Amino acid sequence: MLSVSTAIRQRISVRQFLATPVSEAQVRALLDTARWAPSGGNLQPWKIIAVAGAEREAVIAVARAELARSGDGVPREQGSDLVYPPKLWEPYRSRRFQVGEDMYALMGIAREDRAARLAHVARNFEFFGAPVGLFFVIDRRMGRAQWAHLGMFMQTLALAALEMGLGTCMQEFWGTIRESLHRHFALPETDLIYCGMSLGHADPRAPVNALRSARAPVDEFASLRGF
Numbered sequence: 001m002l003s004v005s006t007a008i009r010q011r012i013s014v015r016q017f018l019a020t021p022v023s024e025a026q027v028r029a030l031l032d033t034a035r036w037a038p039s040g041g042n043l044q045p046w047k048i049i050a051v052a053g054a055e056r057e058a059v060i061a062v063a064r065a066e067l068a069r070s071g072d073g074v075p076r077e078q079g080s081d082l083v084y085p086p087k088l089w090e091p092y093r094s095r096r097f098q099v100g101e102d103m104y105a106l107m108g109i110a111r112e113d114r115a116a117r118l119a120h121v122a123r124n125f126e127f128f129g130a131p132v133g134l135f136f137v138i139d140r141r142m143g144r145a146q147w148a149h150l151g152m153f154m155q156t157l158a159l160a161a162l163e164m165g166l167g168t169c170m171q172e173f174w175g176t177i178r179e180s181l182h183r184h185f186a187l188p189e190t191d192l193i194y195c196g197m198s199l200g201h202a203d204p205r206a207p208v209n210a211l212r213s214a215r216a217p218v219d220e221f222a223s224l225r226g227f
């Protein structure tokens with residue numbers, strides 16, 4: 001059995017999946033485990049939409065229509081920008097830059113090849129080939145604390161998936177079309193789609209899945225006092 005620390009270290013963002021299906025029973029089992037994630041006041045402020053088969057295709061069609069509407073392969077941001085603060089500062093700016101450069105280098109895509117980079121970004125909207133897509137929804141009235149709790153649910157789910165032999169990629173990119181998805185799923189006004197997630201079997205031969213992103217060492221982000 002995979003230890004928790006091994007699972008944490010092994011989890012990566014998978015960006016190319018095999019077509020091998022994931023069953024409803026597997027998705028239910030994952031959600032059944034992830035619901036034990038903690039949340040302040042035990043609010044459990046998460047709602048999940050899982051899509052497979054025709055429902056997955058329908059979501060992909062919504063995304064394609066948005067890309068076609070934008071005309072330049074970049075969807076128009078919908079709703080508030082919940083991804084990065086504007087004008088990222090150091091060290092965050094360099095970290096973001098580096099992981100992108102490393103990923104495109106592995107894929108053999110040059111920096112100047114904007115079309116190829118955009119085509120890869122657009123693969124977000126196909127769940128990178130994964131047979132299951134998940135959407136993480138939160139009530140708009142919730143505060144920052146509850147958003148953090150939703151994140152705990154997502155990571156718990158990703159680790160449980162790993163134990164099942166499944167890969168994941170969290171995808172804020174889906175948030176760029178959150179209003180269109182909101183209409184598509186006919187969600188109540190109070191709901192907000194935060195993030196997507198691809199779920200499936202990683203393609204072990206895909207170069208992009210060889211990416212191992214770096215992490216700052218402990219002493220760069222932690223100060224241990226009074227030991």
Ligand SMILES: Cc1cc2nc3c(=O)[nH]c(=O)nc-3n(C[C@H](O)[C@H](O)[C@H](O)COP(=O)(O)O)c2cc1C
Nearest residue numbers: 011012013015099124169170171172173174195213
């Ligand atoms: C909430 C969240 C949203 C993310 N959204 C995307 C996304 O839209 N597309 C993508 O390719 N990667 C996305 N990522 C993956 C990050 O780029 C990745 O976690 C980071 O580079 C560290 O790499 P690792 O997950 O392989 O450890 C997201 C990660 C998180 C936690």
